[in-house]
Amino acid sequence: MTAQDTLAGSRPAPAAPHELRRRLKVSHVVCLAMADASPAMAVLLLSGGVFQVGGTFAAGAMLVLSVVVILIAMCLGELASTYPSTGGSYSMVRSxxxxxxxxITLFNFVTQGIVIPASLLLGIPIFLKHLMPGLTVPNEVIAFALLVISGGIAITKVEIGARVNIAILIVQLVVVGLIVLAAVIAPAQNPVDIVLHPVALSDGQLVAVTLGMALATLAPAFNVLNGYDAVCGFVEELVGGAADIGRSVIYAAILASVLITVPLIAGVIAAPDLTAFLQSDAPIVYAVESALGPWASTILDIGVIAALFNAALTLQMYFARGVFASARDGLWPPVVNARLAQLNRFSSPGWAVAALLVPSVFLIGMSSLDWLIMFAGTMIATVYFFVAVAALFSRIAHPGIKRPFRMPFWPLAPLIVIAFTGYALLTQTRDFLIGELVLAGIALLAWALSKLWRRAG
Known part of the structure; x- marks a missing residue:
């Protein structure tokens, strides 16, 4: 069934067993999105790769990306309010x-829900053992136990998961505040120079950032400021009108930009030695410990552990709803659709959560997830590229449809996002591009096969 059939009203309304309950407020979905964006994790962990590529231009890159993120949120907000479905980005593109x-969007979307939570939970034992040096339990065992705990929460009532995420998010805000405090108490770098005169390491020496280095920084920075789109995965559980989802995703994007960009810049300001800062595996951690002393390391460890678990839980809830929506749309063989489109007694897509957890178990057993973690950035850029294309053509293809939330600056906003994400994809290394082509090929093969089982059904 095509998107045009859906808009024409030929698609029947979902049966009651497949309807999610509206139990979340705007504040709930925004907090869920913040848990996915995970400011503490983004600043303390994910930013390391950005500093390696572009030096202190990471600060400028985040400022540029903050503007682009607002434009992406505009596209997401209009599409989510116009075609409200818990499938998130996949459902928008399909419409x-x-x-x-x-x-292709669906496979890029769902694969993130398998790879990213597994990688996040594998990171927790590293910081846990730093807090408790006597802990000898294998990292994989700890990660598996945390996977079971987070999965157990993900299949309960959605408001329980939201409350858990809100509580853990408060811990993250304490950590983010600590980074800003370090810049206030012990400023070592001029913020104007950081933004306007960035430097990077070259053969152990600080050199001025070139235009090429600056452009190459944008792609990895794209992976740091992400997660605000999780709002769209809970659209069918949001109390209120469809316009609320448009405002919610804008609020989430603005909050994510502030809570990630400000402490990242603050961390650079607090760095006493830029050479040592850029040579560190965790530059922001180095800056905070230098400014506040070793005691800050304990708080940072606790914050990172909370952030990693927080993000893994939210991602399981978010991407499971995408799997649920795809089954409800009848994309898979009938026997698979029957299971994945079921809601449990908590009105949560329990089988869809399980569909993500099972392959995550195998990934946790892998010796290294580094390539898959970095490949997640390519998948994210691909999804946003198609979302922007959908936001551009939606008004052209369906001019008469009701749009509870209309983005400002159309068509400028989607055109800028298309250009930005397209550039981010083109500047990926060859192995990531090949990986994306393989994933797209698998998606197209599944699409071709789906015609057979849908015809049989």
Whole structure:
């Protein structure tokens, strides 16, 4: 069934067993999105790769990206309010663009829900053992136990998961505040120079950042400021009108930009030695410990552990709803759809959560997830690229449809996002591009096979 059929009203309303309950307020979904964006994790961990590529231009890159993120949120907000479905980005693309592109979006979308939580939970034992040096339990065992705990929360009532995430998010805000405090108490770098005169390491020496280095920084920075789109995965559980989801995703994007960009810049300001800062595996941690002393390391460890678990839980809840929506749309063989489109007694997509947890168990057993973690950035850029294309063509293809939330600056906003994400994809290394082509090929094969089982059904 095509998106045009859906808009024409030929698609039947979902049966009651497949309807999610509206139990979340705007504050709930925004907090869920903040848990996915995970400011403490983004600043303390994910930013390390950005500093390696572009030096202190990481600060400028985040400022640029903050603007782009608001434009992406505008596209997401209009599409989510116009085509409200818990499938998030996949459902938006399916409602506007040809079905093969929707399948590519779906595979990029769902694969993140398998790879990223597994990698996040594998990171927790590292910081846990730093807090408790006597702990000898293997990292994989700890990660597996945390996977079971987070999965158990993810299949309960959605408001329980939201409350857990809000509580852990408070811990993250304490950590983010600590980084800003370090810059206030012990400023060592001029913020104007950080932004306007960035430097990077070259053969152990500080050199001025070139235009090429600056452009290359944008792609990895794209992976740091992310997660605000999780709002769209809870659209069918949001109390209120469809316009609320548009405002919610804008609020989430603004909050994520502030809570990640400000402490990242503060961390650079607090760095006493830029050479040592850029040579560190965790530059922001180095800066905070230098400014506040070793005691800050304990708080940072606790904050990172909370952030990693927080993000893993939210991602399981978010991406499981995408799997649930795809089954409800009848994309898979009938026997698979029957299971994945079921809601449990908590009105949560329990089988969809399990569909993500099972392959995550195997990934946790892998010796290294580094390539898959970095490949997640390519998948994110691909999804946003198709979302922007859908936001551009939605008004052209369906001019008469009601839009509870209309983005400002159309078509400028989607055009800028298309250019930015397209550039981010083109500047990926060859192995990531090959990986994306393989994933797209698998998605197209699944689309072709789906015609057979849908015809049989």
């Amino acid at each position: 506007v663009l040809p079905e093969p592109l929707a399948w």
